[in-house]
Amino acid sequence: MQSIDLLSETFNQEGLTDLLFDGCGAALAEINSQLVKVDNPFLDEESIQLWIKNLLSDWGARLDLAKPIAEVTIATEFGLLRIHAVLGGECSTRTQISIRRHSITKLTLSDLVTRKTLDDSQLVLLKQIIRSRDNFVIVGGTGSGKTTLLKAMLDEVAQERIITIEDTPELNLGGNAVSLVTRGNNHEGVGQISLGALLREALRMRPDRIVIGEARGEELLVLLQALNTGHSGSGFTLHANNYSEVQSRLLTILSGTGVNHDFAKKLIRNSISWVIEVSRANDSRKVVAIKRMAEAFD
Numbered sequence: 001m002q003s004i005d006l007l008s009e010t011f012n013q014e015g016l017t018d019l020l021f022d023g024c025g026a027a028l029a030e031i032n033s034q035l036v037k038v039d040n041p042f043l044d045e046e047s048i049q050l051w052i053k054n055l056l057s058d059w060g061a062r063l064d065l066a067k068p069i070a071e072v073t074i075a076t077e078f079g080l081l082r083i084h085a086v087l088g089g090e091c092s093t094r095t096q097i098s099i100r101r102h103s104i105t106k107l108t109l110s111d112l113v114t115r116k117t118l119d120d121s122q123l124v125l126l127k128q129i130i131r132s133r134d135n136f137v138i139v140g141g142t143g144s145g146k147t148t149l150l151k152a153m154l155d156e157v158a159q160e161r162i163i164t165i166e167d168t169p170e171l172n173l174g175g176n177a178v179s180l181v182t183r184g185n186n187h188e189g190v191g192q193i194s195l196g197a198l199l200r201e202a203l204r205m206r207p208d209r210i211v212i213g214e215a216r217g218e219e220l221l222v223l224l225q226a227l228n229t230g231h232s233g234s235g236f237t238l239h240a241n242n243y244s245e246v247q248s249r250l251l252t253i254l255s256g257t258g259v260n261h262d263f264a265k266k267l268i269r270n271s272i273s274w275v276i277e278v279s280r281a282n283d284s285r286k287v288v289a290i291k292r293m294a295e296a297f298d
Contacts, residue, residue, distance in 0.1 A: 004076050006051065007099075010038050011078040017101055017143075023094025024048055033284065045088055048095050052085045063087055073168045079103050082168050102147075102170055109152045117145065117278075118287050125290050129274050130156045133209075133233035137293075139240040139249075140278035145285035146237040147171065147213065149278055153235070154211065163202040165195055166213030178205065195219035199226070212236035220250070221257045227271040243277040243289045269294060 004011075010019060010029060018030035019038075024047070027040035042048035056063045059072040068090035073082045080102040088095035109126055112118045118126070129136055130153045138146045147170050154162055158175040165180045172179070180202060183193040195212060196219040202210055203226055212223055215236045227234055240249045247268075254264040277289040 004055070004074070004078070004081065006041055008078070011101065019097075019099040019101070021048065021095070021097040023088055023096070025094065033280065033282070045094060048097070049088060052083075052095060052097055055083070056085065065090065071168075073170075080170065080172065082170070102172075106155065107148060107152050108155055112149065112152055112287075117149070117285055122287050122290060126153055126276070126287075127156060129276075129290075130154070130233070134273040135227045135232060135271060136235040136274040136276060137215075137246070137272055138235065138237045138276045138278060139243065139246055140237075141239070141241050141280065143285075144278045144280040146278055148285070149276070149287065150211070150213075150235065150237055154209075157209070157233070160208035161206065162209045162211060163205055163207040164211045164213065165198045165202060165219075167195065168213070170213060171211070178202075178207075196222050199223060203231070207231070209233045209235075214239065216253060218257050220253050221259060221267075224254075224267050224271040228267060242279070243275055243291060246275050246293075 007019065010016065013029070013031055015032040016029050020028045021040060021042065024040060024042040024044050027038050028035050029038045042051065053063050056070050056072055059074055061070045061072045063070040063085055064087070068087035071082065071084045073080060078101060082100040084098045086092045086096040109118065109123055113120060113123050138150055140146045151171055151173065154173055158173065160176060162173060162177045163180060164171045164173060164177060167182050169179055169181050180198045182195055182198060183191065195217065199210070199212065199219050199222045210223070210226065210231055211234060212219060215223060215238055223236065238246065238249060240246055250268050251261065251264050255261065272293045275291050275293050276287060279286055279288045
């Protein structure tokens with residue numbers, strides 16, 4: 001099996017969250033929210049292609065001329081790694097590898113206060129939201145810390161049966177939680193299992209709470225209908241740059257499912273109680289707003 005240990009020296013650096021390779025050329029690591037140059041262990045394009053093809057193959061993914069883009073998530077001693085690759089010579093001049101590392105260390109809400117992601121008043125409010133079984137959405141841009149905050153909030157109710165539904169298994173809650181992960185088409189172009197399909201199954205699995213890693217398609221409609229009919233204490237993340245974009249982002253997604261605009265607005269208001277906005281600035285990630293969903297509507 002192809003080993004990730006080739007990158008061990010880099011991954012052993014404290015605070016590393018992302019590792020990026022532009023073929024055998026530039027290699028960058030994000031360490032404590034700053035991109036810095038690191039050594040590239042690949043001497044030429046042939047060596048990086050051989051390494052990533054073998055690694056992906058070992059984990060059931062295919063990277064070749066017929067499928068020049070691939071992604072896997074693997075558990076390692078360095079944490080959970082999401083590895084994305086674009087084969088050189090097809091969609092890119094050089095092979096591109098992007099590795100996102102999710103920390104092995106489980107962060108609690110109190111830990112996030114220590115890290116200054118939250119302040120004390122926000123800590124109290126977030127605990128109240130999760131323990132009162134209010135439904136919520138966490139919004140923010142790429143790398144803003146949405147998943148980290150979601151995991152910390154759910155850790156407050158770790159004894160419950162929480163069913164998580166994701167494209168990539170990042171939450172990894174443990175305890176009584178059940179993790180469902182989507183599946184793409186096989187080589188024959190069949191066999192896909194979507195977020196929406198998994199959500200419909202989750203409703204039959206006696207969940208205490210349902211959580212979607214990131215809602216961006218028809219699964220949002222299914223989730224909001226479920227939340228509107230009694231599945232309280234649930235949540236999801238949404239890619240939006242800030243709180244003010246939440247309404248338009250949700251409505252845009254729902255319009256793609258054919259839902260009437262006025263019905264969509266009513267469904268959102270009746271299903272989600274809180275919007276939590278996280279933001280990334282300079283070398284820190286912070287919760288910048290916790291507001292009632294009703295405040296987001298005109």
